Amino acid sequence: MRPPICVICHNDFRASANEGGLVKFKTTDKEKKYNQRMKNEKITGHPSGLEWFCGEHYALAKTYQHLAKAEAIIVLKS
Numbered sequence: 001m002r003p004p005i006c007v008i009c010h011n012d013f014r015a016s017a018n019e020g021g022l023v024k025f026k027t028t029d030k031e032k033k034y035n036q037r038m039k040n041e042k043i044t045g046h047p048s049g050l051e052w053f054c055g056e057h058y059a060l061a062k063t064y065q066h067l068a069k070a071e072a073i074i075v076l077k078s
């Protein structure tokens with residue numbers, strides 16, 4: 001798992017992690033395969049489809065959970 005750094009504004013909110021949170025997006029087939037492989041091989045890492053958002057972007061990001069992560073990030077950054 002990566003430290004809490006907002007994927008939109010790159011704000012490192014480790015000191016106040018309660019302000020933001022992890023958002024789980026729709027996983028693509030490729031991401032599902034990756035997550036399954038990590039699980040099977042007991043690899044610890046950052047699961048695909050999950051991303052950190054600071055307090056400022058968390059609520060907005062949650063409204064795009066139905067999208068795949070890459071699509072949601074494009075929309076959120078625009």
Ligand SMILES: [Zn+2]
Pocket residue numbers: 006007008009010011053054055056057
């Ligand atoms: Zn942010």
